[in-house]
Amino acid sequence: xxxxxxxxxxxxxxxxxxxxxxxxxxxxxxxxxxxxxxxxxxxxxxxxxxxxxxxxxxxxxxxxxxxxxxxxxxxxxxxxxxxxxxxxxxxxxxxxxxxxxxxxxxxxxxxxxxxxxxxxxxxxxxxxxxxxxxxxxxxxxxxxxxxxxxxxxxxxxxxxxxxxxxxxxxxxxxxxxxxxxxxxxxxxxxxxxxxxxxxxxxxxxxxxxxxxxxxxxxxxxxxxxxxxxxxxxxxxxxxxxxxxxxxxxxxxxxxxxxxxxxxxxxxxxxxxxxxxxxxxxxxxxxxxxxxxxxxxxxxxxxxxxxxxxxxxxxxxxxxxxxxxxxxxxxxxxxxxxxxxxxxxxxxxxxxxxxxxxxxxxxxxxxxxxxxxxxxxxxxxxxxxxxxxxxxxxxxxxxxxxxxxxxxxxxxxxxxxxxxxxxxxxxxxxxxxxxxxxxxxxxxxxxxxxxxxxxxxx
Amino acid sequence: xxxxxxxxxxxxxxxxxxxxxxxxxxxxxxxxxxxxxxxxxxxxxxxxxxxxxxxxxxxxxxxxxxxxxxxxxxxxxxxxxxxxxxxxxxxxxxxxxxxxxxxxxxxxxxxxxxxxxxxxxxxxxxxxxxxxxxxxxxxxxxxxxxxxxxxxxxxxxxxxxxxxxxxxxxxxxxxxxxxxxxxxxxxxxxxxxxxxxxxxxxxxxxxxxxxxxxxxxxxxxxxxxxxxxxxxxxxxxxxxxxxxxxxxxxxxxxxxxxxxxxxxxxxxxxxxxxxxxxxxxxxxxxxxxxxxxxxxxxxxxxxxxxxxxxxxxxxxxxxxxxxxxxxxxxxxxxxxxxxxxxxxxxxxxxxxxxxxxxxxxxxxxxxxxxxxxxxxxxxxxxxxxxxxxxxxxxxxxxxxxxxxxxxxxxxxxxxxxxxxxxxxxxxxxxxxxxxxxxxxxxxxxxxxxxxxxxxxxxxxxx
Ligand code: SF4
Ligand code: SF4
Numbered sequence: 001x002x003x004x005x006x007x008x009x010x011x012x013x014x015x016x017x018x019x020x021x022x023x024x025x026x027x028x029x030x031x032x033x034x035x036x037x038x039x040x041x042x043x044x045x046x047x048x049x050x051x052x053x054x055x056x057x058x059x060x061x062x063x064x065x066x067x068x069x070x071x072x073x074x075x076x077x078x079x080x081x082x083x084x085x086x087x088x089x090x091x092x093x094x095x096x097x098x099x100x101x102x103x104x105x106x107x108x109x110x111x112x113x114x115x116x117x118x119x120x121x122x123x124x125x126x127x128x129x130x131x132x133x134x135x136x137x138x139x140x141x142x143x144x145x146x147x148x149x150x151x152x153x154x155x156x157x158x159x160x161x162x163x164x165x166x167x168x169x170x171x172x173x174x175x176x177x178x179x180x181x182x183x184x185x186x187x188x189x190x191x192x193x194x195x196x197x198x199x200x201x202x203x204x205x206x207x208x209x210x211x212x213x214x215x216x217x218x219x220x221x222x223x224x225x226x227x228x229x230x231x232x233x234x235x236x237x238x239x240x241x242x243x244x245x246x247x248x249x250x251x252x253x254x255x256x257x258x259x260x261x262x263x264x265x266x267x268x269x270x271x272x273x274x275x276x277x278x279x280x281x282x283x284x285x286x287x288x289x290x291x292x293x294x295x296x297x298x299x300x301x302x303x304x305x306x307x308x309x310x311x312x313x314x315x316x317x318x319x320x321x322x323x324x325x326x327x328x329x330x331x332x333x334x335x336x337x338x339x340x341x342x343x344x345x346x347x348x349x350x351x352x353x354x355x356x357x358x359x360x361x362x363x364x365x366x367x368x369x370x371x372x373x374x375x376x377x378x379x380x381x382x383x384x385x386x387x388x389x390x391x392x393x394x395x396x397x398x399x400x401x402x403x404x405x406x407x408x409x410x411x412x413x414x415x416x417x418x419x420x421x422x423x424x425x426x427x428x429x430x431x432x433x434x435x436x437x438x439x440x441x442x443x444x445x446x447x448x449x450x451x452x453x454x455x456x457x
Numbered sequence: 458x459x460x461x462x463x464x465x466x467x468x469x470x471x472x473x474x475x476x477x478x479x480x481x482x483x484x485x486x487x488x489x490x491x492x493x494x495x496x497x498x499x500x501x502x503x504x505x506x507x508x509x510x511x512x513x514x515x516x517x518x519x520x521x522x523x524x525x526x527x528x529x530x531x532x533x534x535x536x537x538x539x540x541x542x543x544x545x546x547x548x549x550x551x552x553x554x555x556x557x558x559x560x561x562x563x564x565x566x567x568x569x570x571x572x573x574x575x576x577x578x579x580x581x582x583x584x585x586x587x588x589x590x591x592x593x594x595x596x597x598x599x600x601x602x603x604x605x606x607x608x609x610x611x612x613x614x615x616x617x618x619x620x621x622x623x624x625x626x627x628x629x630x631x632x633x634x635x636x637x638x639x640x641x642x643x644x645x646x647x648x649x650x651x652x653x654x655x656x657x658x659x660x661x662x663x664x665x666x667x668x669x670x671x672x673x674x675x676x677x678x679x680x681x682x683x684x685x686x687x688x689x690x691x692x693x694x695x696x697x698x699x700x701x702x703x704x705x706x707x708x709x710x711x712x713x714x715x716x717x718x719x720x721x722x723x724x725x726x727x728x729x730x731x732x733x734x735x736x737x738x739x740x741x742x743x744x745x746x747x748x749x750x751x752x753x754x755x756x757x758x759x760x761x762x763x764x765x766x767x768x769x770x771x772x773x774x775x776x777x778x779x780x781x782x783x784x785x786x787x788x789x790x791x792x793x794x795x796x797x798x799x800x801x802x803x804x805x806x807x808x809x810x811x812x813x814x815x816x817x818x819x820x821x822x823x824x825x826x827x828x829x830x831x832x833x834x835x836x837x838x839x840x841x842x843x844x845x846x847x848x849x850x851x852x853x854x855x856x857x858x859x860x861x862x863x864x865x866x867x868x869x870x871x872x873x874x875x876x877x878x879x880x881x882x883x884x885x886x887x888x889x890x891x892x893x894x895x896x897x898x899x900x901x902x903x904x905x906x907x908x909x910x911x912x913x914x915x916x917x918x919x
Contacts, residue, residue, distance in 0.1 A: 032504060032528045034541040035548030037497075042505020064564045064595035065474060066481025070509035072855070083459040086858070087836075092474040093596045098568055109473035116463060128503055128529075128565040129596075163504065376521065377553075380671045395512050399521045405669045444669055 020366030037375045046167020047157035053197045056082035056226040058119045060089040063127030078201045102135050110144045121227045122152040131158030165351050172250035179233040190218035192236040195243030198223025202420040213292040234258040240265050245326030267420040269336035300422040311429040316341035321388035323348045327356025334363050340429045345386035348374045405444045407435035460862040464843040475836035479799025481595030483561050484510040485603030490559035492657020494678030497555035498524040502563030517873040518663040538571045546580045560590040567594035589614040599800040601699050604633045608704040618688035618712035626652035628687045632697030636660035641884035649741050654683045688712030697721040697777025721777045722886045724785025750888040766790035773797040773852040774871035776812045794827045795841045801832035866905040
């Protein structure tokens with residue numbers, strides 16, 4: 001791995017482009033280099049985040065303790081009913097299990113948990129170690145399923161078989177098993193909502209809109225969902241997808257198996273929210289829905305635009321850097337920043353796909369740095385070079401931004417306020433405002449107390 | 458989880474964990490490695506583990522936590538991770554330029570059996586740079602064991618006895634505590650006018666000041682020179698037997714530095730023990746300023762004892778912290794009725810004794826019988842509390858579920874604390890730490906009393 005004076009890693013060159021400057025294609029969707037400080041997570045992580053919001057399931061992690069400890073209720077997916085999913089279950093493998101296999105322990109764990117919690121549904125996640133010691137998850141789950149007469153579904157998510165996107169696929173496969181009907185499907189007029197995990201109650205906001213325009217919602221994958229609701233998924237007549245990264249695979253399969261067409265939507269920002277509501281109404285093709293959608297959009301836009309304008313006046317001309325998990329979210333964020341008068345000067349993702357990077361490239365201004373699977377040093381370098389005032393990212397990026405004296409908002413699992421829909425657009429503007437325009441930046445002084453007030457911006 | 462836990466206690470045959478009270482070795486190793494100056498911790502395994510460990514530490518300390526990973530792929534897990542590790546060693550020094558690279562293994566690399574020390578021997582490491590490693594399989598021990606193992610690696614790779622006569626200086630292994638605690642321990646030793654080397658020392662690393670620049674290697678941490686010199690010290694103080702006694706033992710074997718294993722200095726008794734050990738070993742007087750602090754603490758204890766006397770309490774978390782807190786609340790007249798740690802027995806192959814014995818001995822002396830368990834989980838604790846409710850719960854952030862489900866006042870101490878800030882800067886050790894603990898305990902109890910008081914019982918002065 002060669003490196004130049006600026007501490008750049010030559011191998012990483014392909015993963016970074018500056019719009020307008022070079023014509024080359026951005027590289028993405030590959031493995032990170034050995035020895036890097038990567039911000040990426042693993043297959044298990046991907047599978048877990050997708051399935052975890054199923055509220056009445058036992059989510060059993062088959063592996064040593066850590067994998068389960070770190071994923072214990074870190075998502076902020078809210079529930080309107082069951083709370084079972086908020087527990088952390090692990091087989092807590094020990095040395096002798098590694099040598100003799102973990103099947104016995106897994107069996108006992110399933111038996112014990114099913115007896116304690118009377119659940120109808122168990123997910124068993126495999127971690128790296130299980131992939132290596134070779135426990136036959138499939139056979140164990142099938143046997144447990146028969147024994148207890150409930151659904152016990154294996155999730156093949158050994159960490160080393162890929163990155164987070166492989167985990168989304170593993171989760172998709174598990175969901176497909178779950179929704180497979182045992183009787184012929186009777187189609188209904190309803191739609192499924194894919195790729196909303198009800199972080200901070202976001203799915204509830206969207207449910208409310210759909211209800212208002214007369215759309216019948218069948219089930220959400222997987223925010224605030226439960227066993228019985230998910231079982232009914234095949235009867236829907238349309239799938240709408242919010243988080244494409246995690247749900248495209250599942251949507252494709254559902255189209256193939258149950259003839260449910262899908263459309264991609266986004267409820268991030270006013271522009272996307274309005275466009276999505278129109279798209280849903282138009283796809284379903286009902287006059288009354290189209291009219292109601294227009295009403296809702298007009299009413300809500302008028303309401304929130306007035307509030308957002310106040311923030312836009314204060315934020316105009318600030319610059320943002322984006323580093324998030326998936327490409328689709330990154331795209332929405334660019335538009336959302338525009339709504340509040342902010343330019344995006346750096347944008348990257350952990351697992352963005354080629355087409356998404358193309359869209360990003362078309363959307364951003366010349367000179368914007370686009371990068372895949374970045375490390376902290378790169379994030380620092382480009383944020384400083386481009387003079388970003390704000391970073392959008394996840395938990396590991398937060399202190400990095402703060403150390404640089406840059407404002408931050410969390411657009412991943414730690415968000416505490418819903419960022420979806422019209423309400424979300426207001427929350428977003430408010431959050432950006434409260435961090436970018438916080439007086440704390442005035443205390444920032446590089447070389448001692450006497451430098452006094454520095455202006456942020 | 459809120460309230461899914463059944464009250465009825467049935468025998469657990471599975472051995473599995475429900476709501477763990479521990480986590481895995483590598484995160485402890487990563488934390489210890491951050492306590493070496495200019496060290497980059499390296500996780501030999503898949504990306505996921507490393508990402509989780511960094512995330513968790515980041516949430517607790519709210520500071521950037523850097524670590525590199527071998528980025529395993531399917532191939533490496535079949536053919537072994539030697540090639541990945543060698544590439545990692547090369548890349549890490551090239552790109553991130555640490556002085557030390559501290560490698561720990563994950564479950565995966567332990568299971569496929571990578572021989573890390575031979576890989577290191579055959580890797581080419583530039584002059585003046587250092588690679589150390591610890592084996593940290595997570596199916597053994599806990600994050601505390603991982604901390605102990607990485608600290609052991611510092612000794613085995615670096616410490617040397619180079620002088621014919623030992624120096625008048627003390628080594629201090631602080632255990633898995635916050636940087637704020639490490640600072641406070643250093644202050645105590647300094648005020649006794651004794652030369653010391655604390656290792657590992659994360660103060661200045663995960664509580665580094667804001668400068669407007671991102672520093673990959675902040676100023677803090679024990680230097681390699683200092684760690685080397687620990688072999689020349691007269692004495693090692695291992696604070697907290699679970700996290701610290703193994704490395705202290707090793708240092709004794711390797712460099713003939715005798716070790717004293719003490720409790721983490723939480724509360725008056727354990728702080729006294731620390732200072733008395735230093736006084737006796739180095740023939741120093743306890744300075745006036747510490748006498749005054751102690752006197753203030755005793756004054757506060759007498760001023761407030763009636764708030765605490767007879768109050769029942771449940772304590773959980775890391776074994777050294779739980780031991781210290783238990784001793785302290787006993788000295789306040791409180792009654793610990795449930796005491797639990799997730800970490801099993803002692804650390805692997807350690808001379809460290811049993812958590813349960815330690816706690817039971819303290820309780821027996823105080824005439825208390827209680828539920829005491831090591832290698833337990835929070836499901837067990839929750840069941841205990843359902844069957845025998847308490848006035849106060851003390852533990853890390855995960856206790857908040859139990860506190861809410863059972864409507865118990867809750868005080869956060871230990872690791873991890875994910876939902877509050879500032880805690881990692883402020884000590885709970887030493888006399889000042891004890892004052893802070895009293896404030897925290899009494900505020901928690903009194904806020905609750907105020908909240909629950911009927912109008913006619915509501916009083917201005919408590
Ligand atoms: S695999 Fe092992 S090292 Fe990795 S997170 Fe899980 S328990 Fe920890
Ligand atoms: S062991 Fe594998 S599955 Fe578990 S956290 Fe690490 S990479 Fe992910």
